[in-house]
Amino acid sequence: MDDVAVYVDQLTEMVVVYGFNLLMAILILIVGWWLIGRFVNVIGRVMAKREVDESLRPFLESIMGIMLKVVLLLSVVSVLGVPTASFLAVLGSAGLAIGLALQGSLSNFAGGVLILTVKPFRKGDFIQAMGVSGTVHIINLLNTVLKTPDNQTIYMPNGQLAGATITNFSVEPTRRLVINFGISYKDDIEKAKDIIRQEAEADPRVLKEPAPSIVVSGLLDNAVNVSMRIWTTKEDYWDVNFALHEQVKQHFDRENITIPFPQRDLHVYQHAFPATRP
16 A cells, blocks of 8 residues: 555656646747737738838748747747757758758749848839840749740749849839931931931920930941930830831931941952963
């Protein structure tokens, strides 16, 4: 009977000690889980007020929640009296293995975070990078999707895109348009410049300031190059470009200004050879 009493006392002591630890662990888990949810919601509202990119906010909230929940679970395990060193070793090994397996994806992921944070472009911007150009359709965490003017879809990995040279045509409200017209060496340069200036000033989409500039920009093999340099809004850029090409050409035709095509002068020389003996 004495042995039974000893076992009962030991069991009672274990239930009291470990039962208290179990209740504390459950309480910490419930309260901590609730506090993490509240904290993540507050962080989400703060990021919304500071206009953090909509594509980045859910990801940051998710990562923050996962990290806090991992810390909470380690705390719960520690309260139960289980050594946490082995758990940390397992998590470290798993993290290393996952990182090596997903090296390329992690590079794209880091590039996506960098793009969404630094914001070299936004959705709807027209950009040129990595040899292609198009309108930004979607910015994902792993890739950026462009739509080309002929409605092709291009998927660009964020890892390479974040380190590439990016030209953003949509940042500034205005753009300079340069159109070159070649005229014949026999034509009147001042007359041609005056025609180009008239067409530029007649188009209401061409900005008055900075004023249009018409200059001779080169003496080519077959033509004198006259450049029209004007400013317009980014929305009107291509329409003005196409319209002025057509209008200047038609005006040149009315005024007999020649746009020469490449040509070569061929000279044939005849030499007299002495007659050969039979």
